[in-house]
Amino acid sequence: MSTTAYAASAARVAPVAPSRASHTGRNLAAVLSLAVLLSLAARVIELRPLELVRDFGNIGVFLRGYLHPSFAHLGEYAWQCAVTVCIALWGTVLAALISIPLGLLGARNIAPHPLVYLAARRIMDLLRAVNEFVFALMFVTAVGLGPFAGMLALGIHTGGVLGKLLSETVEAIDPGQVEGVAATGATRLHVIAFGVIPQVVPNFLSYVLLRFESDIRSASVIGMVGGGGIGFYLWDTIRSFNDREAATVILLIVAMVMAVDVVSSRIRRATI
Amino acid sequence: MKPRASTVTPVKPTSISPVVKLDEVSKTFGETRALNRVSVTIHPGEFVAVIGRSGAGKTTLLRCLSRATVASEGRIRFGEQDLAALAGRSLRQHRARIGMIFQQFNLVRRLEVMDNVLIGRLPHVKGWRRWATLARRFPAADRAAAHRALDHVGLLARAWQRSDTLSGGEQQRVAIAKILAQEPAVILGDEPVASLDVANGAMVMETLRRVALEAGVTVITTLHHVDYARRYADRVLGFRQGALVFDGVPAALDDGALEAIFGDLAPVAAPADAPLSAPALALA
Numbered sequence: 222m223s224t225t226a227y228a229a230s231a232a233r234v235a236p237v238a239p240s241r242a243s244h245t246g247r248n249l250a251a252v253l254s255l256a257v258l259l260s261l262a263a264r265v266i267e268l269r270p271l272e273l274v275r276d277f278g279n280i281g282v283f284l285r286g287y288l289h290p291s292f293a294h295l296g297e298y299a300w301q302c303a304v305t306v307c308i309a310l311w312g313t314v315l316a317a318l319i320s321i322p323l324g325l326l327g328a329r330n331i332a333p334h335p336l337v338y339l340a341a342r343r344i345m346d347l348l349r350a351v352n353e354f355v356f357a358l359m360f361v362t363a364v365g366l367g368p369f370a371g372m373l374a375l376g377i378h379t380g381g382v383l384g385k386l387l388s389e390t391v392e393a394i395d396p397g398q399v400e401g402v403a404a405t406g407a408t409r410l411h412v413i414a415f416g417v418i419p420q421v422v423p424n425f426l427s428y429v430l431l432r433f434e435s436d437i438r439s440a441s442v443i444g445m446v447g448g449g450g451i452g453f454y455l456w457d458t459i460r461s462f463n464d465r466e467a468a469t470v471i472l473l474i475v476a477m478v479m480a481v482d483v484v485s486s487r488i489r490r491a492t493i
Numbered sequence: 494m495k496p497r498a499s500t501v502t503p504v505k506p507t508s509i510s511p512v513v514k515l516d517e518v519s520k521t522f523g524e525t526r527a528l529n530r531v532s533v534t535i536h537p538g539e540f541v542a543v544i545g546r547s548g549a550g551k552t553t554l555l556r557c558l559s560r561a562t563v564a565s566e567g568r569i570r571f572g573e574q575d576l577a578a579l580a581g582r583s584l585r586q587h588r589a590r591i592g593m594i595f596q597q598f599n600l601v602r603r604l605e606v607m608d609n610v611l612i613g614r615l616p617h618v619k620g621w622r623r624w625a626t627l628a629r630r631f632p633a634a635d636r637a638a639a640h641r642a643l644d645h646v647g648l649l650a651r652a653w654q655r656s657d658t659l660s661g662g663e664q665q666r667v668a669i670a671k672i673l674a675q676e677p678a679v680i681l682g683d684e685p686v687a688s689l690d691v692a693n694g695a696m697v698m699e700t701l702r703r704v705a706l707e708a709g710v711t712v713i714t715t716l717h718h719v720d721y722a723r724r725y726a727d728r729v730l731g732f733r734q735g736a737l738v739f740d741g742v743p744a745a746l747d748d749g750a751l752e753a754i755f756g757d758l759a760p761v762a763a764p765a766d767a768p769l770s771a772p773a774l775a776l777a
Contacts, residue, residue, distance in 0.1 A: 395602075397595065397597050397599045398599055398600065398601045398602060400595070400599055401593075401595065401598075401599030401600060401601065401612070401668075402601065402612055402615075403588070404559070404588060404591070404593040404599075405588065405589060405593075405612055405613055405615055405616055405671075405675055406585040406586060406587070406588035406589030406590075406591075406615075406616045407585075407612070407615045407616065408585065410627060411615050411626065411627065414627045414628075414629075415601060415604070415608070415612050415615075415629075416601060419601050419603045419604050420601070420602075420603065422603075423603075
């Protein structure tokens with residue numbers, strides 16, 4: 222019945238919606254201003270794509286070296302890759318430890334006082350705003366050259382990132398489940414342990430593993446500023462135009478990053 | 494046949510519940526009066542249903558009793574304790590003496606059923622053992638109490654299942670086991686069956702009725718369905734626009750009383766032992 226009634230209504234004149242506002246002028250202005258901004262930025266960074274074509278021969282010279290990697294120091298490079306993984310591993314553990322108190326205190330629905338919330342938020346902003354390389358330069362002066370400085374730098378910076386992610390996860394939890402615990406007269410610590418932590422554990426673990434993958438990439442270059450690991454050899458071989466050695470280092474880094482990504486994403490899938 | 498609610502208040506001599514006394518209680522939010530000079534005394538062991546339209550002040554009444562909010566005027570006392578004076582530790586002690594049942598069950602969904610029941614034991618664990626409970630390690634006596642509570646609602650076999658694998662009705666019975674383990678002096682229900690179908694709703698109400706009667710604990714619960722109030726309550730409080738307009742036994746809920754509480758939306762008055770009828774449920 223209803224189908225035929227609908228068909229009958231279709232035979233009559235179709236209803237007309239109110240006319241739609243035109244956005245053409247606004248869109249045109251947006252595209253034009255973006256074009257102006259991009260061309261100004263191109264001048265600033267001396268964007269000259271033609272040079273890439275004209276000096277192609279130079280690249281060929283480099284490429285010849287890179288196509289013949291040297292395996293003379295493979296053992297040393299492989300060991301430095303292992304050091305790099307260890308830097309990222311401990312850096313991520315340190316980051317997770319830093320992020321738990323910061324992330325909980327920096328969540329609006331958990332923070333014991335608005336001032337505590339603001340303080341935790343600002344500390345996390347600071348840790349994230351300062352690049353891990355800057356932290357590495359600072360820690361090198363504090364604890365000397367080597368992997369320890371690199372691990373501290375990664376841990377501190379990533380701690381801010383994970384803290385921010387954790388605080389946002391905590392703010393998105395189901396308040397009903399928290400209320401169910403708080404209603405029994407439980408203390409704040411118990412409310413967090415029973416009502417909050419179980420809700421955020423899966424997401425937090427996933428974030429930690431994602432950041433571990435990212436920390437591996439950072440750790441592979443942090444040796445450039447004295448933070449230990451394979452990065453120093455990358456820096457050294459490229460700067461000395463030792464192309465065949467540099468090629469080996471780059472290949473090893475690519476293999477390492479890919480291997481860690483595969484393992485980490487498998488674990489991530491298993492934990493969710 | 495289901496045990497019919499007695500119309501005589503079953504005041505158990507052993508009841509652990511205090512007398513709950515509201516004295517000219519009002520709660521205002523800006524210009525609106527959510528509660529308007531409500532005075533009522535609830536005796537130990539009474540099963541009280543609170544009914545009324547949305548916005549009539551039912552939830553505000555519950556929130557005042559659980560001290561989620563403070564009454565603007567008047568006094569609420571649990572025994573000798575004036576609720577307005579509670580803060581910090583004494584407020585947590587008040588909450589420990591109140592078992593809350595929620596419309597959405599409010600279990601921690603990723604925790605096992607047993608852990609959710611053990612949450613009810615948290616206020617009972619004292620001394621250094623409190624720290625062990627943070628890692629979900631409870632003393633043997635508390636674990637035994639949780640087992641008994643879960644057995645009491647017939648869900649012991651589900652103890653090690655994750656709570657979100659249970660049906661709504663089962664989750665609400667776990668919530669009842671949790672407050673059984675909590676050993677509260679008063680049970681407060683906020684629409685405990687509004688999210689459940691008729692069969693599960695009846696099962697939850699019967700469980701609640703049974704455990705309250707056995708423990709002699711006062712129950713104060715809001716109920717959307719007048720039929721549930723008729724069937725399970727000893728006493729019905731009807732609210733309209735923040736004012737208490739009906740206070741009596743379910744049998745006294747006639748057309749006139751329903752009209753006074755619900756106005757135009759009054760559900761059809763049904764005999765107390767009639768089956769839960771679909772139209773009445775749809776209206777409620």
